[in-house]
Amino acid sequence: MGKIIAVANQKGGVGKTTTCANLGICLAKEGKKVLLIDADSQGSLTISMGYPQPDQLEVSLATILGKVIKEEEIMPTEGILHHEEGIDILPGNIELSGLEVSLVNVMSREQILKQYVSLIKDKYDYIIIDCMPSLSTLTINVLSCADSVMIPVQAAYLPVKGLEQLIKTISKVKRHLNPKIEIEGILITMVDGRTNYAKDITTMLREAYGRNIKIFENHIPMSVRAQEASTQGMSIFRHDPKGKVAQAYQTLTEEVIGSEKWCKQY
Template sequence: MGKVISVANQKGGVAKSTTTLNLGVGLARQGKKVLLIDADPQGSLTASLGYVEPDDIGTTLATIMMNIINDEEIAEDEGILHHEEQVDLLPANIELSALEVTMSNVMSRELIMKEYIDTMRSRYDYILIDCMPSLGMMTINALVASDTVLIPVQAAYLPVKGLQQLIRTISMVKKRLNRKLTIHGILLTMVDFRTNYAKDIASRVRETYGSKISIFENVIPLSVKVAEASAEGKSIYCHCPNGKVSMAYENLTQEVLENEK
């Protein structure tokens, strides 16, 4: 059965989509079969994989979840796009926002995404969910469907300050809806160690949370190469195969794989 990892943080701009994309491709490069699920109506992960107009895509995560709500049959490969870097993608677009409103009146609304993902576990080694920057119903759905949560955190004051609220939400979901849910770890992203500020923030994260939550030894450095890769619809491995960021994601991939042993 495949491992399901949510990449979550209610703060925007902390590299959730970038982490999902490059970790997913990193796992695929290690011979793993990987499905990426875009659970953000902004469609950032979808666009980063080269589908630059997510709103023009006919079948998305919103379509699949609505079919589940309406108890309609879903074809095995319905909505899944196959990327050249050997990862599969279930895309998202703005329709996901409307679906989140619709779900407020649905019975067992927290379990809709789980119902779909449980049917896909046997087909993939890893399923990575790129969560939206909020703690709303779509993110709750992702947490309920997941085994673990990976938390990317930009090395800056406000993203670190918001961690407590996210951790409380994860704890609530674990207590009430998904007993097996764990935090895979906190990943420091967009780190510029040339500045004392970034070093201080990184130290604060380790001091505050290190005794309770695993913190990845590896950090993701600040780099314009990541944005350039996303604009080309590629991973950092394709865009800059021997750079510092690609090495950082390669090390992250190894850490994730080591945690499974």
């Protein structure tokens, strides 16, 4: 049975999509079967996986969730695309915005995505879901079906201060919708190694949240190469395999797998 990791932050531009793509592909490199789900109407993860026109795809996450709402049959592989670097992706596009509106009148609207994921999760070791940068109904759907949440945070003051609302929302979801959900950890991204600023931000995070939430030891450095990889529809491991960003995501992947092994032992 696969582990479901939501990658969430209500602030955009903090490296959520980059983290989803590179963590997923690195897990695949380690022999894991991985599905990425793009739950953002902007379709950024879909674009970064080599599908530059997500709104033109015939089947997307919105299509699948629409079938769940209408109680129509869904084939296990329906809508899932295969990326050449060894992962599967269920794309997202602008149709998710319309679906969000229609969810208002749906019974158990926070559980629609969970119903779909329950059909496919046994086929994967990891399902990684890229959330939209808001605490929307669709984001609540993602949190309702996830085992854990990874929170990428840009190494800057304001993004760190915005964490409190997200953590409160995760706590509410845990109390009312999904008792098993945990915070995988806070991942500090877009770190400028030329300054001590990131160290100050890390200290701030540890003082504010470190007692109750894991702060990943590994930081993701700021790099133009990571942005270039996304625009070319490939991972950093193919675009710049020996670079510092690839090394950082490799270390992050080892941390994620290591935490799984530890949990299984205990």
